Amino acid sequence: MNDSYLNFVNSPFGGRLVRSLGLPKPEVLRRYRADRPEFDGIVALGAAREPQLLDSFADVIRRIGITTVAHESAAPWIALAQRHGLMTGRFEPVEPGQTGRVGALVFDASGIADSSQLEPLHAFFHDTLRSLGKCGRIVVLGRVPETCASPRQWTAQRALEGLTRSLGKEARRGITSNLVYVEPGADARIEATLRFLLSPRSAYVSGQVIRIEAQANAGLPADGSSTGIAGSDLTNAAPSSSALHQDDYGLGANFDWTLPLSGLRAVVTGAARGIGAAIAGVLTAQGAHVTGVDIPSAIEALDSTMRKLSGTALPLDIAAPDAPAALVDAFGEAGIDIIVHNAGITKDKTIAKMTDAAWQNVIDINLSAQERIDDALLAAGALREGGRIVCVSSISGIAGNLGQTNYATSKAGVIGRVESMAAPLRERRITINAVAPGFIETQMTAKMPLALREAGRRMNSMSQGGQPDDVAQTIAWLAHPGSAGVTGQVVRVCGQSLIGA
Ligand SMILES: NC(=O)c1ccc[n+]([C@@H]2O[C@H](COP(=O)([O-])OP(=O)(O)OC[C@H]3O[C@@H](n4cnc5c(N)ncnc54)[C@H](O)[C@@H]3O)[C@@H](O)[C@H]2O)c1
Incomplete structure (x- = not known):
């Protein structure tokens, strides 16, 4: 905007x-x-x-x-x-x-x-x-x-x-x-x-x-038994190795810093528009092959975004009961290196006026769906050893926000996922991090009332909103093969917003 x-x-x-x-x-x-x-x-x-x-x-x-x-x-x-x-x-x-x-x-x-x-x-x-x-x-x-x-x-x-x-x-x-x-x-x-x-x-x-972190690496136990990831049946997992961890300490003299994601396969949810489309664009520009996921009704926008990037469009509601299995089917054999959980919705109302459906829907799409999908991908070994999970939280999840009890709960939960999963995933050299965007100029923020929008834009050290590309570039750094030592962290992309600081 x-x-x-x-x-x-x-x-x-x-x-x-x-x-x-x-x-x-x-x-x-x-x-x-x-x-x-x-x-x-x-x-x-x-x-x-x-x-x-x-x-x-x-x-x-x-x-x-x-x-x-x-x-x-x-x-x-x-x-x-x-x-x-x-x-x-x-x-x-x-x-x-x-x-x-x-x-x-x-x-x-x-x-x-x-x-x-x-x-x-x-x-x-x-x-x-x-x-x-x-x-x-x-x-x-x-x-x-x-x-x-x-x-x-x-x-x-x-x-x-x-x-x-x-x-x-x-x-x-x-x-x-x-x-x-x-x-x-x-x-x-x-x-x-x-x-x-x-x-x-x-x-x-x-x-x-x-x-x-130096990440003293235990390596994956032969039977995959001691990962301790709750709710996941990891004993069946036989993850193949991702190029992401080929050289853990430094990336070798021939590493191509201009195309750091070359040869890697990435999945981005909510990729049809806004921040998700920007993430797909930046990961592609850095060499990854991207599969963009979005709801079936957004197929036209998704197709058009992914066609421009020579990526793959996968219409899928991430909250549908069969979504985890569908993703495992789509990627199980070849495996993926990077998954970016970007899809998210808002249904704002103060809690006294919020319906049960508005609460449940936001928690399910923004948080529970991510958990189900990661559990399934990890259990099937589809997210390869040395892979990257990057989640999109929000500064609302850090500071809370009026009219957003459901949204802030879901986004704080995303931070909990990152904090709780980092340790068990170390055994597979998989990192998990989140970005917490502040005010980003997208269709989501364009819908805000003018006064709130102006306040959101100016209350930071840059006195302006960010662009979807700012979030996308931060995600690409977290997905980088050289970011093996960065895990369990939440990085705000907010121009040093005063909110929740
Ligand atoms: N725009 C901001 O200022 C801002 C700030 C903080 C966090 N975020 C977060 O960034 C992410 C992207 O936001 P955006 O501004 O680009 O929003 P957006 O509404 O423009 O895009 C979200 C995309 O997710 C898709 N999506 C929604 N539900 C889905 C489902 N069930 N299955 C698959 N796809 C689904 C939508 O169709 C849409 O294409 C969201 O998680 C949002 O909460 C945005």
Whole structure:
């Protein structure tokens, strides 16, 4: 849907008017486009004490091919970068309007072991933030607090969340700010996440904390007996292996980062339109073969979406009693690597006015159907070892929402699925994550009353709604072979919405 305020304030006349009236001016976000370089601008690097992630970071920088400059807090970087054969220099502040744009600020805080060592964060962001260009990126790297050796270290690492989230709120100008906690032993797994967070693909993801785990992998027991997935008969499962886990630690020198999903088979529910159609589009663009599922009455739109993507259309009501069996029949033999549970509905009413059918219908389509389908696919071994499950939740599921008791219950339940299934699925190297979109410009939000719609659009650090593509790009990162260390997480795609923050 068209955001006319955003368009107006970015016109010459509108820009002058909002400046003189002191009104907020949302930035036109720089989003991924295949015809533009994915990474441009310089990365300014900061660090504290004995940074532990610089070697892994240098590997990523070398493969991406971007230029770095080191702030004085990151003195070890210069020698280390030279050892890795990277061009680098010292950070010099850039005045607005000068060339030599800083595109990203990255701080390695992994060596901070005590709250008294947090000062370099202040020095770095104090000196560099004004040099960061529009739609720039801030990424702070730390250690998962729960894995820290002492309460002091845990405390100091946990403190990074407050800094990162505040930076997102202060920086504005379309700048995103995110924190990545890396478990010891998972340093070589940061690439897919760093690439996502540094690129325009994460335009509407800000204020998030992402954990990368080392995932000590038990491997699938020969008889499939100890997975502990409630309600699933896994003893019959004989999952074939997905290309997704071929190389668990790093993806090898020949990995094609431009087509990361090449050769993989994905299923997207609710793919006829809106966010689902965008997900199908992005997964296809990254090399996957996509089967789009939608209700039989949406067959025309589904056919047209899938034809453009050379994908497969599968008309199916996911809540129908025979839907799990139909999906197993469709994919059982060849197997699938990725399933995206996107289909969802709203039937809004305050609870006193809500019919039993409206409650039941929303819970069934948005939540129970996903459970039945995954149980069936897992029991049949149709979701291959090393596969990816990505669910679409909502910030309503985090914060609750007036008139949405049914919807918020279903979307909070989706978060419960992710939290509860991550551990048992590790044995099959399958990850399960959710995205929680905020206000996204689709037919669903176009139906909202004007005042609510405007509030939803503006109450976030970007002062605007997101696009279906923002959700789709986030899902593609979670589905990426390099995201093996990301599981059991809920990533908000909400422009750092104030709701539920
Ligand atoms: N638009 C937003 O701002 C927003 C915010 C948070 C979460 N979400 C979630 O994102 C997902 C997609 O939302 P959207 O805005 O694109 O909605 P949409 O209504 O435009 O699309 C949903 C699609 O799901 C399909 N669908 C519904 N019931 C189905 C069923 N029983 N079987 C198969 N397909 C079914 C619909 O036919 C439709 O094509 C939903 O889960 C929604 O709850 C959206």
